[in-house]
Amino acid sequence: MKLISLTLLLTCVTTLYAQVYTYVDKNGNTIYTDNPPEQQETRKLDIQLTQPVQQAQQEQQENQQEQTAANETKTVRLSPDTMAQPTSNDAINTMPASINDSINQETTSYQHIDIIKPANEETIRNSGGQLTIEVKSEPTLASNHLYRFLIDGNVIAETTSKTYNVSNLERGEHKLIVEIINASDKQTITRSQERVFFIKQTTLAEKKRINPCLIREYGIRPECPLKDKPKPQPRNLLLKITDLTGVTKPKEE
Incomplete structure (x- = not known):
C-alpha cells in the first residue's frame, strides 16, 4: 500500500x-x-x-x-593513452616487451611441431656420434618461447634455433623428442612425437678400407698404426749399382 x-x-x-x-x-x-x-x-x-x-x-x-x-552493465575505463592505441597487428608490435610477450603467450596456439631430421628409424653412420636435429612448427616459434631438445629423456638444449648439432652420442638406439616451452617458467606448451634413430660409428677397419693408408700416413691416422707400416723390399745388387751411378733411382715410399 x-x-x-x-x-x-x-x-x-x-x-x-x-x-x-x-x-x-x-x-x-x-x-x-x-x-x-x-x-x-x-x-x-x-x-x-x-x-x-x-x-x-x-x-x-x-x-x-x-x-x-549500473548494476547490469560493467564499464571498463581506459586511460587516454590506451584509448589512442591502434588495434592492428602493428600496435601489438609497438607495445612494451612484457605486454607483447604476454599477448603472444596467450594467443599463440601451435597446430603441430615436427622433427624433420633425423628420419624415423634412420641409421646415422659416423665416427664421432654426430647428429643434426632439425624441427619445424606451425605457426613459427613465438618470441617468448623456446625449443627444448631431449634425447633418451635427457635435456640437451633449450634454444630458439630450429637446428641443433649433437656429438659424442653412443652407438645404438636413441629416442628424440622436441618440446616448445615458455622461456620464463619453462612449462611445456606442446611436444612432438617420439622419433627413434640409430648411431653406428664407423670402425677403423671400415675407414681403412674406404680410404687406404699411404706410406707417409702410418703413425698419423688412427686407422693406420705405425706397426702396420709395410717394410721396404730389398733391392738387388744390380739395382744398387745403377742407383749409385745414377742410371736408376730408388722409388720414394
Whole structure:
C-alpha cells in the first residue's frame, strides 16, 4: 500500500490534484492513502500536488533506472593513452616487451611441431656420434618461447634455433623428442612425437678400407698404426749399382 506523507501534501501549492483518503486504524492512528482498504470507513480529501512533488517523483524514477542499469552493465575505463592505441597487428608490435610477450603467450596456439631430421628409424653412420636435429612448427616459434631438445629423456638444449648439432652420442638406439616451452617458467606448451634413430660409428677397419693408408700416413691416422707400416723390399745388387751411378733411382715410399 502506498502511503503519502501528510506534511508533503500540505506543502503543495500548484493546481494539480490527487484523491487521498483518510481513516483511523484499529490502533488509533490516522492513515492517509490513495488506495483505501476494503470494508473500512474512509473520508475523501482533495489534495493539491505541487510541481516539486512531480519532479521529485520523476527524479526518483530516473535514479532507480540509472541504478538498475549500473548494476547490469560493467564499464571498463581506459586511460587516454590506451584509448589512442591502434588495434592492428602493428600496435601489438609497438607495445612494451612484457605486454607483447604476454599477448603472444596467450594467443599463440601451435597446430603441430615436427622433427624433420633425423628420419624415423634412420641409421646415422659416423665416427664421432654426430647428429643434426632439425624441427619445424606451425605457426613459427613465438618470441617468448623456446625449443627444448631431449634425447633418451635427457635435456640437451633449450634454444630458439630450429637446428641443433649433437656429438659424442653412443652407438645404438636413441629416442628424440622436441618440446616448445615458455622461456620464463619453462612449462611445456606442446611436444612432438617420439622419433627413434640409430648411431653406428664407423670402425677403423671400415675407414681403412674406404680410404687406404699411404706410406707417409702410418703413425698419423688412427686407422693406420705405425706397426702396420709395410717394410721396404730389398733391392738387388744390380739395382744398387745403377742407383749409385745414377742410371736408376730408388722409388720414394
